[in-house]
Amino acid sequence: MCATWRWWVPALALALVPLAWEPAAAGALAGTLTLKPAAKPKVPPRYYLGPYRSARGESADAAAFGEVVIYLQGETLNRKYPPPAQPLKMIQQGQQFVPRVLPVLAGTTVEFPNQDNFYHNVFSVAGGERFDLGRFGQGESAVQTFTKPAVVVIHCEIHADMKAYILVLDNPFFTQPDAGGRFQLAGVPAGAYTLRAWHPTQGEQSVPVVVPETGTAEVGLSL
Numbered sequence: 590m591c592a593t594w595r596w597w598v599p600a601l602a603l604a605l606v607p608l609a610w611e612p613a614a615a616g617a618l619a620g621t622l623t624l625k626p627a628a629k630p631k632v633p634p635r636y637y638l639g640p641y642r643s644a645r646g647e648s649a650d651a652a653a654f655g656e657v658v659i660y661l662q663g664e665t666l667n668r669k670y671p672p673p674a675q676p677l678k679m680i681q682q683g684q685q686f687v688p689r690v691l692p693v694l695a696g697t698t699v700e701f702p703n704q705d706n707f708y709h710n711v712f713s714v715a716g717g718e719r720f721d722l723g724r725f726g727q728g729e730s731a732v733q734t735f736t737k738p739a740v741v742v743i744h745c746e747i748h749a750d751m752k753a754y755i756l757v758l759d760n761p762f763f764t765q766p767d768a769g770g771r772f773q774l775a776g777v778p779a780g781a782y783t784l785r786a787w788h789p790t791q792g793e794q795s796v797p798v799v800v801p802e803t804g805t806a807e808v809g810l811s812l
Contacts, residue, residue: 660763686753
């Protein structure tokens, strides 16, 4: 009996100590993002002979809420976070990258499946790590792991007007707003931070925020 108690008491004490990555007090942020009217669409240069589809490239849809990333920065968030166990996906479909903007945690692997009935390529020469995954056909895919926080601009070597963005972040406290511009970040350690809204063509805005120990702080952002 005494031996059992000698094992059980320290085990109980250990169970009562929170893990290092679990904040003792965590709150939430919520708010609404507003977007300025989109500028007139820019027609991409014609680098190849083929039909031009206005839905590709820098289109009027570039200001959509789904292409905005909202994320937190702060000293208390500077630690190592485990990336997702499964790859995220950026699909090549309809001669586009879908989604066009993908936020990921540093260390995340992204898969690029080709769902078109012709060859595609995936490469980047700006931001983060340079890479070229070569050409691959329908039903095939390639993967790339993103380890450095950066804005990685993704291209297809075969179709010059295909373009996408992977925003690699150093902590998991990021999100994208819904169709109405609403967003929320939950489970955030209490404290003072900088909240940023980023869009590949609309720019970036940052505001100071304070996350409470309990409850939700409301904040507004605009781009």
